[in-house]
Amino acid sequence: MDIIQQIFWLLILPIPVACIAWTVTHEEVFREPREYCVGQSKKGRTILRRKFFYLFTCEYCFSHYVTLGVILLTGFQLLLPDWRGYIIGGFATVWMANVYMSLFAFIRQDIKKEKTEIALMEKKVEEITENPTSKS
Structure with missing residues (x-):
């Protein structure tokens, strides 16, 4: 595979890795298992147990394992x-x-900040319209 193809793959393969790692470690659909893992990572009896469960709470750590699976599935090598090449890739x-x-x-x-600012502005407008004689 030439270098252009390798760069193309290097830009594309991380997209599903990031998607899977983010979803497991942040999104609501995995909240309950993640909360269990957080508890086990803090209160597990052994360091091995605590570290194992921590892997499912940290997007950086989890992305290594997702990447390993993607590399095994695709055979991606870099340079x-x-x-x-597998290690570098x-x-x-x-x-x-x-x-x-x-x-x-x-x-x-940034989106959350904008939504919060909009909600505050809407609340201010609502207060002004409900009580037009008060000064803000």
Whole structure:
């Protein structure tokens, strides 16, 4: 595979990695299992148990395991056509997936901020319309 194809794959493969890692570690659909994992990661009897369950609460940590699965499914290698290419491709995929997740988190934070500002403005307008004689 030439370098252009490798770069293309490096930009595309992290998208499902980021999607899966973010969904498992942040979204409501996995809230109950995540809460269980958070509890076990804090109160587990052994360090091995605590670390195992922590992996399901941290998007960065979890993205390594999702990447491993994606690399096994696709055989993606970066720069070198042997086992070293798998390692380089794996870590590069993790890095790109985390860049994507950071961008997604930033966008979500900005959207949440805008929604909050809009709600405050609507409340202010509502207060003014209900009581037009008061000064704000």
